[in-house]
Amino acid sequence: MSIRNLDKLFQPKSVAIIGASNREQSVGKVLSRNLLGDAFDGPVLPVNPHENAIGSTLCYRSIGSLPMVPDLAVICTPAVTVPTVLEELAANGTRAAVVVTAGFGEGDGEGADLAQEIKRIKSQYPLRVVGPNCVGIMVPPIGLNASFLHVQPPAGNLAFVTQSGAVASAVVDHAAHHNIGFSHVVSLGNMTDVDFGDMLDYLVADPNTKAILLYIESISSPRKFMSAARAAARNKPVIAIKSGRNEAAAKAAASHTGALAGSDAVYHAAFRRAGILRVYDLLELFDAVNTLGTGMKATGDRLAIITNGGGLGVLATETLIEQGGRLADLAPETVEALNGKLPHTWSRGNPVDIIGDAPPERYEAALEEVVKDPNVDAVLVLNCPTAIADSVMAAEKVRQIVSNKPRVPVLTNWVGEGAQEKAKRAFYESAIPSYNTPNQAVSGFMHLVRYKRRRDLLMQTPPSMPEGYHPETEKARGIINRALGEKREWLSEPEAKDVLDAYGIPVVETVIAKDPEEAGLAAVELGNHVVLKILSHDITHKSDVGGVRLDLTGRQQVVNAADEMLRTVKSVNPEARIEGFAVQRMATMPHAEELIIGITTDAVFGPVILFGKGGVEVEVAADSSIALPPLNIPLAQDLVQRTRVWSLLQGFRNRPAAAVEELYTALVKLSQIAMDFPEIRELDVNPLYINDHGILALDARIRVQKEADAVPVAIEPYPKHLERHISLDNGLALNVRPIRPEDEPALLQLIAKSSQDDLRRRFFAPVKTLPHETAARLTQIDYDREMALVAESHGEILGVARLTADPHFETCEFAALVRTDQQGQGLGRRLMGDLIRHAHSRGLKKMIGYVMAENKAMLALCRDLGFTEAAAPDDVSTRLVTLEIARDRAA
Incomplete structure (x- = not known):
């Protein structure tokens, strides 16, 4: 990670345009026009061997003929010339460059070679490069527009960093139309050098930047990104859009865990762990900015709604519940105070419906009481224009109350356009979030809630592991090394359970049998009530080939079941090599819920931990969540509570609540396995039984790889x-x-x-x-x-x-x-x-x-x-x- 010489990119004293042009509709022409305007206070030096002047500005024939060494060079020459241009600039002392030229590895071999040339030059000189294949950069506070975008937004306190030039253009156009200001607009392009991690490190220290917006297609340096993002999110809101939801990796996975953990889900987990608020489109991005950019904070998820229209309140309430928020229960003293100030026909609850004829004074009276309620974490004020009430004056009453800095955030939605625009403008000028619809307003509130939850996860200080926990790491290492030495990709089920047992995760007792007769004897040894499973390194999902029989009793029944199982498996998968049988005690756990926990490896972020609803229908249930290791107890709790099965674990009807503390501990132990053994590519525990007495792993599979082939963990583990x-x-x-x-x-x-x-x-x-x-x-x-x-x-x-x-x-x-x-x-x-x-x-x-x-x-x-x-x-x-x-x- 480095911000070396990024000041030359974003605070240059002089700029050269290599490839400046007078030719209409050329990139060089647009770049020259944008840079040669009156806004940038410093020399701008056009370079083109075929031009005497660019417009009315003297043009230089070569880099060597420049009268000074430019801090920043903006390059738009053909791709094959870019490495030579960069090397000459770097040798002369230029320390920053923006390469807008495309053709560097976007699909052809020559482009990839040119990209390697840029990296070679980077390794020899302290030169920072944005791009190639980008639209450039903007720093509105200093009037720098080193881009070929069509419009420049006003100066402000938002930074926008994107890989997509098209998205940069759309965001800048939207921002300019709505008078949204930026401290920086940066198009990263191919990220040959400067990437998201560098930009986060630079922007978190920039006093002019209050919030950071990201449009991400891919992450090139995951550990640097996670480290920089976590540091930035502790200090400023970081909001991201991630495009693309590639499920190819999930389709290629051999385990349930791998199939459930698609790449987009892993990005989502990474953003969550880094404290980044994820949004899903540009409109939501600006809504999030509208809320978080004010600096307001919500202490919880309880929202009070004040409205002059019952329908608006219903729409807002539905969206709130769908997004995981709660309607605040108004305190009795608040209801009593409102009874004395509102018409007797008011709703007497939340949403606070103050009736369609509500004059400005009624808004004032309702808001004054609701913001004082200790059960309320934020207030949403809705207004539908009517012919008998002044919406603009109602907005003024809200603005006056907010100016006194109430204890909770206040958000607004004045529905409609035309007559409502004056009220919305007043809110904007007073830094009061205002939205176009009730749904957007509620989403704005939930942005505050999710941002707080992410910051809380960043700032919590819980125990990492149970006190006195000492796993048998060497025992597990011996099992894994033996499999690798035998060039086996999969551990046997008993081996996998031994690894779990070494880390203190309870497993069902299992005995290995070579043939049906030994399986029968093993059943007697285990108490005559057993489960029989086929043992084969070539079979990943045993139940799919008839390789699992439950609830067998007695020696002879087990022998017969083993004989039948051999015939069935051979007919379904004749190529599979059968090593024998695994005979395990039949687990009796009343009221048990079937879960899955596991490890899989993402191609970008490395090991990830999965939790969800287990059993044979695990993919159909599609109820799972993932997180990046290392985990501690609160992070494990957050992982579990993001699933639907969490509600079942709380107990219902005659079923007692499950021993979730043991589940959290097992997930932390599983995380430790992932950190200790990069050789583990996939790990499944399915099903993991849980009831009110504890947990028990009934089945386990582990897939291993050479450590050299492993993807490193994205978050530096405890050293x-x-x-x-x-x-x-x-x-x-x-x-x-x-x-x-x-x-x-x-x-x-x-x-x-x-x-x-x-x-x-x-x-x-x-x-x-x-x-x-x-x-x-x-x-x-x-x-x-x-x-x-x-x-x-x-x-x-x-x-x-x-x-x-x-x-x-x-x-x-x-x-x-x-x-x-x-x-x-x-x-x-x-x-x-x-x-x-x-x-x-x-x-x-x-x-x-x-x-x-x-x-x-x-x-x-x-x-x-x-x-x-x-x-x-x-x-x-x-x-x-x-x-x-x-x-x-x-x-």
Whole structure:
């Protein structure tokens, strides 16, 4: 990930147009017209060997004849010339280029070769390239229009990043018509260099950008994208449209899990995990911006509706329920207050129907009471124009109440056009979301709800695993390695169950039999009430070939069933090699529900975890959800609650509620299997029985591959290899490990037991405690770009040292805190040493830190560790310490 030289792209002091033209209807002509307007405050340098001037602007014959080195070059020459042009520009010192030319790998071999040439040049020079095959970029706040789009929108605080030039054109046209302003419009094209991850890293730090909009066709660097998106979504709304729903991967999958986890579903899960709000068309995109761009926040999903038309209220209510929201139950005191202010014919509930003749004062009275109701998370005000009431004045009353900043968001829908436009304009000017229909207004509210839920998932700090959980990783590794050594793609059912058992997932007892006679004896061993299954590496779905018999009793019945099963399987699949039978105890779990849990591998995002309704009709039921590992308990709970079967697990009629806590734990354990074994390509547990007493895996299949063929996980897992034991100078033994989400309480205890002076030196401000959001941000880190090492003893954190890499991934900034009563024992030195070694292993070249001049002990430690010291810019009370870490270090 890198934002190196992206400032030259989006804040250039000078721009060259390579391929500028006077020819009508040419890209070079449109680019020149857009760049040579009066808006951009800097030199624009046209280059074309066949032109003396572009319009009235002097044209240069070559790059070498330019009077200065341009910060940014916009290139629209033929594809075969682009690599040469780029190399000459880069060699002369240009650091950014936009290549609008097409023909780079969109289907022919020559284009792919040209794309490789661009990558070669990129590797030799610090040049950043947008494109090729794009429509260019816009930065309206500085008047930069380096695109061949037909219109330039006004300056604003939205950034729009897209792979599609056609979508860029449509969005810009819509925005200009509706006076929607942008901080940036970026068409990425083929993403040979600059991609979504780079743009997210750049835009999250841009003060002019309040929300980020994405149109995504594909992700080229999934881990970089996930890391950047999670960091961005913590700070600003990120809203995305994803085009294309390719099910080819699902059709090719051999397991139920793979068949259910299509690529679009995986993208959806990735967006959800990253905190991105997904929308499905351009209209919904702008509706989401209309809501989230105001900065308003909903605390829950309970909506109150105020309307002068009952039908409008019904439409809004239906949409709310369909989208998973709730009608707020008005508090009795609210209903009583409304009784005193509204006509006796009002609805006396939610929606609050204030009757069709409602004058502006009635809107005011109703809204004043409803926004105070503690059961209400947001209010939607609807208005249908009538001949006997002033809609514009009603809007003014709403605007006045909102100007006093009520405790809940207020959204509006003044239905219709013409007479309603003045009211809508007043709402727009006051930053009050207004929509064209009740359905759109409710969708706007649900955008707030879903955005909050995603942020909550980003900020939660739960236990990652059950306390004391220690899987038998080596046992599982031996089973998988044996199969790979025998060049087997599928583990046998007993092997697959042994892997689950090694990770603490309950499995039904199983005995292997070579022939029908052994199967009969195994039945006796297991208590004479058994299930019989065919054992063959060539058969994936046993029930499809008659390879499963349930509820068998006694030795002879099992022998007869095994003989019959052999004949049936041979007739259906004569090529299958039969290894024998699996005989398992017949599971008796009253009121059990059949579920499926599993792992599959996505071609882009790597391993994903699936949960859903199980059984033989699993694909027909089509009730499943997926998530990216690693999981913790709340993420597992979210995965389960997104399915229809979740409601059955709550219990109904005489069926008690299922032991869902055990299910959540099993999903977290399954996630750990996915993280520990990239060799696992697919894993199915179907059915997984669950009732009020627990869970039990009845059947399991695992498909393996060479680790070299595995797709890496998209989210950096917990780096267990950084764990180690140390001893302080006083002999105290400590564990040093990366911080985990569940460390929030211990971190707050560290703060509580540290002196105010130490805290002020660490946080550069007086600190007594940390709010949850800050503590969560410090404990739930992205291990890919951050690291925090804690030293703990018996559950107490005695010290922490952390680093955060810059988006160039060259420099990192550190901070450290050792509990006041533990200082002077060498803990700070040991933590900093581990942090420096980690930075070196990650390829970081420089570590910096800001240390208060009064913090003599920290400055002395930094000098001992090899840091140099200088005055911090613009702060005489702070020292900047710097360590070059590019060379090998032993300490």
